[in-house]
Amino acid sequence: MEATTSLVRSGTGKWHVPVPDGKRWGHCQHAVRLSGGTAEQVVVLEALGELCSGCVSAMELPDGAEVLWRVLEEILRADDRAERLAAAAGPHTWPSYAKELERAARHDDDTVRGLLKPVLDQPELGAQGWRALRVWTAVVQRSDQALAAYRAAAPSATATISVTAACDAVAADRKVHEESRALGAVLGVGYGYGYGRPSLELWTMVRAAWSMAREQGQDAGGALDYASAVVTREWGKARVRDVSALPLPAMTYSAGHASPAAWAEAEFHHQWHFFVQRWCARLEAELAGASQGSDKQQLLLVCGWPLTGPHDRDLAFLAQYEQIGPRVPWGGADQRYNPYGESLPADAVVLAVPEFAAERALEHATGQRGRLVSGEPLTEDSITPDGPAPAVLGAARALLRTAFPLLAEDVAEDGRRPRPSERVREARAWLRGRRGSQPAVHWAPQRQEDSRYRWKESFEMGQWIWVPDDTAGGPAGQELRELTEPYPPHGVMRLIVETGVRSEAALHVVYGIVGGWDLRRRVLTFTGRDTEHRLSVPVHRIVGLTGDRDRRSHDGPLWEEYTPPAAHQYRYW
Numbered sequence: 001m002e003a004t005t006s007l008v009r010s011g012t013g014k015w016h017v018p019v020p021d022g023k024r025w026g027h028c029q030h031a032v033r034l035s036g037g038t039a040e041q042v043v044v045l046e047a048l049g050e051l052c053s054g055c056v057s058a059m060e061l062p063d064g065a066e067v068l069w070r071v072l073e074e075i076l077r078a079d080d081r082a083e084r085l086a087a088a089a090g091p092h093t094w095p096s097y098a099k100e101l102e103r104a105a106r107h108d109d110d111t112v113r114g115l116l117k118p119v120l121d122q123p124e125l126g127a128q129g130w131r132a133l134r135v136w137t138a139v140v141q142r143s144d145q146a147l148a149a150y151r152a153a154a155p156s157a158t159a160t161i162s163v164t165a166a167c168d169a170v171a172a173d174r175k176v177h178e179e180s181r182a183l184g185a186v187l188g189v190g191y192g193y194g195y196g197r198p199s200l201e202l203w204t205m206v207r208a209a210w211s212m213a214r215e216q217g218q219d220a221g222g223a224l225d226y227a228s229a230v231v232t233r234e235w236g237k238a239r240v241r242d243v244s245a246l247p248l249p250a251m252t253y254s255a256g257h258a259s260p261a262a263w264a265e266a267e268f269h270h271q272w273h274f275f276v277q278r279w280c281a282r283l284e285a286e287l288a289g290a291s292q293g294s295d296k297q298q299l300l301l302v303c304g305w306p307l308t309g310p311h312d313r314d315l316a317f318l319a320q321y322e323q324i325g326p327r328v329p330w331g332g333a334d335q336r337y338n339p340y341g342e343s344l345p346a347d348a349v350v351l352a353v354p355e356f357a358a359e360r361a362l363e364h365a366t367g368q369r370g371r372l373v374s375g376e377p378l379t380e381d382s383i384t385p386d387g388p389a390p391a392v393l394g395a396a397r398a399l400l401r402t403a404f405p406l407l408a409e410d411v412a413e414d415g416r417r418p419r420p421s422e423r424v425r426e427a428r429a430w431l432r433g434r435r436g437s438q439p440a441v442h443w444a445p446q447r448q449e450d451s452r453y454r455w456k457e458s459f460e461m462g463q464w465i466w467v468p469d470d471t472a473g474g475p476a477g478q479e480l481r482e483l484t485e486p487y488p489p490h491g492v493m494r495l496i497v498e499t500g501v502r503s504e505a506a507l508h509v510v511y512g513i514v515g516g517w518d519l520r521r522r523v524l525t526f527t528g529r530d531t532e533h534r535l536s537v538p539v540h541r542i543v544g545l546t547g548d549r550d551r552r553s554h555d556g557p558l559w560e561e562y563t564p565p566a567a568h569q570y571r572y573w
């Protein structure tokens with residue numbers, strides 16, 4: 001990027017920002033004196049090292065220079081990620097692929113192109129904008145190629161699913177967990193790094209190590225050796241702190257040891273070695289009996305996307321399959337946290353997966369209600385190189401509406417200059433009759449601001465509801481502008497909106513934060529609760545907007561079905 005600006009200096013001294021004619025002061029003591037000289041067009045990046053520190057804040061850049069700088073940063077970050085992914089030499093696993101897929105450049109493509117759009121037609125920076133766009137397109141292609149290469153080197157879906165099925169079968173035995181907890185009790189304290197304590201429970205560590213080895217193509221002996229080596233690195237340093245907690249009967253003789261403590265250490269190490277070997281043998285037996293199901297395609301709704309959480313390891317193989325339709329917010333954000341207690345993204349997508357993969361994933365997520373939902377089967381011509389068939393897109397959108405009912409694709413099908421439906425007009429009329437009128441502004445100028453404040457307060461607290469006009473010429477648009485400017489409402493708001501396609505529409509309540517109101521386009525910007533999805537809701541779909549009267553905190557659902565209010569619910573007096 002190359003941006004120029006007008007600067008002045010004396011000889012080889014520092015550069016200064018010239019002061020406009022008529023001004024007697026500048027940002028530094030030399031700017032006024034040097035402004036009488038001839039200003040030079042200097043490349044900003046080349047002059048930064050010799051620019052006066054007092055004039056830095058006064059330097060004016062061409063329109064679009066900041067945009068190009070932000071795009072350049074995105075290009076460098078995306079290119080660095082693609083280069084590191086292409087050079088990855090370690091074991092290729094599906095959890096790592098799911099994380100790289102979430103960081104892929106394709107997800108920022110619309111944002112970068114939107115930033116560059118106003119710059120492309122500028123006479124001064126337009127050529128640089130087009131060059132940045134070409135470079136960004138090449139970076140996105142390199143990122144997709146690196147993802148494809150990583151995906152090809154990762155374990156096959158069949159191997160991953162068979163290994164996961166074997167692990168789940170052994171984990172279903174309660175005795176395995178009891179044996180693992182009994183050995184952990186010998187340590188006397190909880191797990192954690194340092195102080196000779198292993199970081200994970202024995203069964204959890206054996207399962208992860210054996211799965212890793214088997215997915216990477218190791219045979220039974222290699223998987224046992226790898227699991228034993230991984231466990232020995234941490235459990236081999238552990239020391240017995242509670243001799244009475246050693247599982248009975250003992251597996252070694254006490255004779256020949258210098259002290260009871262020495263025997264306890266030998267007994268403890270012998271026991272966890274024994275359990276590692278026995279559990280690996282059971283895992284191998286279950287793996288040998290695993291059978292593969294049908295490889296026909298079907299739709300699968302996956303909630304809790306991306307699959308990058310600490311509990312998503314056995315579902316991360318789903319990240320390799322094609323996504324059908326958009327990505328929508330999911331109301332389970334309070335269920336997803338990383339090991340540091342930070343919340344993770346919680347979205348929902350529809351994937352086209354083989355039936356055997358869907359069956360294995362559904363079986364694994366049996367205890368997670370609503371996490372995975374099976375969709376309809378697909379035929380061979382359902383998905384072509386040109387994309388999914390319209391019927392497949394319709395089925396995927398139907399699944400997505402069960403996770404979040406308001407889809408941008410449904411709104412886009414309303415056409416140009418759509419009118420509110422009969423259902424919306426009836427619901428608006430019902431609310432207008434129960435909310436009362438807008439409080440009158442006090443006649444005294446010194447009291448008018450107080451009147452407006454009480455009106456906005458009743459709106460934010462859910463005591464007064466805003467209802468749009470059925471026609472474009474009504475006063476409701478200006479009312480919402482006063483309610484949302486200069487600052488949008490605080491806290492969670494309730495947006496009553498029509499969802500779905502017009503032929504099968506319904507009314508729902510979406511909870512979230514108001515971002516702004518575009519009076520010219522008559523579009524409300526709304527962000528769902530605990531999500532990063534910014535929704536653009538046109539006014540013909542909106543029934544009403546008010547504060548969250550019943551849930552004053554951020555606890556509560558993302559959306560729910562709409563129930564008409566009782567009489568006088570929205571009267572604030």
